[in-house]
Amino acid sequence: MVEKQYSSWKIIKRLLSYYSKKKYLLLLSCILIFLSTITEISSPIILSNFISNILKNKVVKIKSAILLTICFITLQILSSLLNYLYNLYFSKISTEIIKELRINIMEIALKQPMKIFDQKPISSIVTxxxxxxxxxxxxYEVIVSSFLKNFILFSIILTTMFILEWRMALISSIIIPIVIMxxxxxxxxxxxxxxxIKYSLSQLNNTISEIINGITIIQQFNxxxxxxxxxxxxNNANYLNKMKILKIDGLLLRPLLNLISSIILSAIIAILKLVPKAMIKISILHTFINYLRHLNEPIVTIVNQQSVLQQAIIxxxxxxxxxxxxxxIYGTYNNSLTSGKIQLKNVYFKYPNTKNNILKNINIxxxxxxxxxxVGKTGxxxxxxxxxILGYYPATKGTIYIDDKLINSLSNSTLRKNISIVQQDPTILYDNLITNVSLNRKxxxxxxIKALHQSQLKELINTLPDGYMSILGQNGSNLSQGQKQLIGIARILVSNPKILIFDEATASIDSESEQKIQKILSSIxxxxxxxxIAHRLSTIIDSDIIIVLDNGKIIEKGNxxxxxxxxxxxxxxYTYQNNNTYL
Structure with a gap:
């Protein structure tokens, strides 16, 4: 399958599409940016008029000076207030978009087929x-807001410069194609x-996650x-790549400051040499120099943010x-199942990107x-x-029926409500016992509480400091393997599924816990x-049918x-296990 290509412009366009739900807030932010820019460029104009009046009247009026000072202070306060408001609104928009994006990623992650989690490390999804x-x-917070502000500032300043002195403005605008290049x-x-760099950071997260999760094994084997x-x-690979980026930034971005300064200086000299002095008012020249300084700032800011932009794109x-x-993809059948009848006809299965079938011609x-x-050997x-049977993977070939309905016709909610599994190592949340059983179901x-008692957990509850509301340790660190299994069974008992799968549920627990589980199984x-699914054959001798698998095939069937x-x-x-037991 050909991998989908993502160009930078398509990515930026897609990122900007998230503004569609925030367009009114974005419009308000743009108005605030525009007003803020107007207040910034008004100061040189006021100062220009003040200088013109001094030159014209040959005197500094106290009233005019006070008025100028008040205007300056007012503009500065207004500019600061408008800057604060537009930054606040842009931060609000960006935070809401990222919240939406994170929820979107989690929703997609929860709907992914199991093969994705088999192929990708969990930490890469977390990253x-x-x-x-x-x-x-x-x-959103830096690039877009900064670009809008600097684009508006650049446009207004350049327009004003053309109005004041078009020849000098024309020379200054040469910088635009150079910046684009x-x-x-x-x-x-x-x-x-x-x-x-992003790949190395993902590798680093994966490795750290492996180290933390397997710390006992790492220490045990030195x-x-x-x-x-x-x-x-x-870390070294990450360091070398970051140094390369710094060199690129140093060669391409920082010299731009000197380039802009040189162009500005050349423009001023050219205008002063080519245009008669009488045609240029000192007040206009002063205003022009101020605007040239302001024209420099947005260009430098936009160019210096290229590294941040590229990181955001990647x-x-x-x-x-x-x-x-x-x-x-699941089916559309949403009703509850009426029975736990299962049929598998000529089922074959192989995992994605593999050649050999794991299951071959299964008929049950x-x-x-x-x-x-x-039962059967490992693998x-x-x-x-x-x-x-759980619907985690579709069969490569053949058909599976649940309650006489094709499994791919059943919806996800129907499958989860009617088919449950107790795994060998149930996941325990860092939460209270009630939440660990309900899993936030209504x-x-x-x-x-009834399910906890049926699961033989009353003794555990009595030992917990806060009873049912006691917080269990990270992944059940304060529980035995048998207690984890019993909590897993309690989760099943509250939902009463039509089909229940025990995957090696008694493989690594003590005999007392095993007896409790056998007792619960009898009632279920x-x-x-x-x-x-069992390796310990003594736990399944009462089963109605025992299916023996070997190399993906059914080789024996019966009680x-x-x-x-x-x-x-x-x-x-069975003979081997019995002999070892007695030994």
Whole structure:
């Protein structure tokens, strides 16, 4: 698939489109900028008239001097007030746009197919939501507001200069094409380097995230030096790229100040030499020199912000590439399912960008309210099969039916309400126990408390300092693995799904917690279809059907006794585990 191209101008156009919902506030800000600019350029005109009166009357009037002082102070106060207001409104607009953009990114992220999270590190998505949007904020808060102000200032000053002395103004305007050329050259050389800087920052975030999450493993295997070296390599690459940007800025942007000064000086000398002195009033010359100084400022400001603009464009490209990713497509069937019946017919599956099928010709019929176990060696396809039933991935080939309906015809809400999973390591939020079970779903506390008691968590609740409202540690750091599993089960009990999947839920817990889960499973089986993925075969001997997978294929199927009699792979696995248990 050909990667979508994002040109700088298209990105800027798309960024500016976010102003469409803020057009009235933007218009007000532009009016404030215009008024602020008028107050700034009024001072030289007032001073010019004052000088003309002195030269004409050959005397300084006290009244005129006081009036001039009052006018100056008034204009300065008014200019400061208008500057404050337009900066305030631009900050308000930029903050609202970035808030909208971040929500948009999160909405897209939550609708992405699981393959995106398999292919991209989570920290890279976090970087887009935080760092990249901050760079984009600078586009709205700094670049746009500064460009508008300086463009208006430049236009008004240049127009006034043409009115005062068109020849000198014409010479001064030569700077415009030179500035445009410098901006184009700067963009050409700086854009690829800024891309590398953004990539290295993303790598740095990913590496730091890996180090923090795997700190125990790193210390256990004495790998601190290797990871520090990895950080140093990324930092050095980032440093070298930033030095390149500084060199480009130094060569292209800073000399522009000297260039502008030289042009201004040349213009003044040329006018004084070519035009008879009698044709130029001293007051106009004074005003012109003031305006030339003001004309210098907006050009220098715009050019010096090129690095900030390029960073905003690169960050925007990264964000827009993510936003434009295709979202997970679901069906339109929104009603509740009437049963937990499941059928898989000739199902094949392979992960994106891979050649080999993980699942091959899977045919299963699971009756409503039955208990099915999926067993097999590591990598045999058990978890992949459960992901297809959950609707996380579409089958590469074949069909899957849930409650006699094609799985791709079911809406996302129907799938999530009716099919749930208890994973081996449930995610625990840094929040109270009630919220960890409800997950902000609209569920009454009474129902949540009942589910917690059914999940055999009453003993845990009694030990917590604030009971149900106790804050659980980061990712359940103050809980045992068994307690995490029981909280995961409580989440399921409040929603009563038609299909419940246990993915290695008893793999790493103590025997007491396992007995509690088995007891809960017995009651759930009366209401729901239960699919258990297990390595510990002693936990699934009561299952109605046990499906044995090997290398993505179903090689055996039956209940515990039938499979033992076949003396195939299941018999070998069960015998091996039993012998090891007794040893």
């Amino acid at each position: 887009k939501i935080t760092n990249d949007t901050e760079s984009i904020k600078e586009f 410098i901006i184009i050259v700067h963009q050409y050389y700086s854009k690829p380097i800024i891309k590398k 790998q601190e030096k290797n990871f520090i070296e990895k950080i140093n390599i990324i 960050s925007s490209e990264r964000v827009f590439r993510f936003i434009d990713l295709p979202i997970q 019929s699971i009756p409503n309210k039955s208990c099915i176990a999926l 045999s396809g058990k978890t992949t099969l459960s992901n297809l 569920i009454k506390n009474k129902k949540i 089986r009366k209401k729901s279809t239960v699919i258990i 515990h006794q039938q499979l033992l009699q076949k003396k195939g792979l299941y018999y070998t696995m």
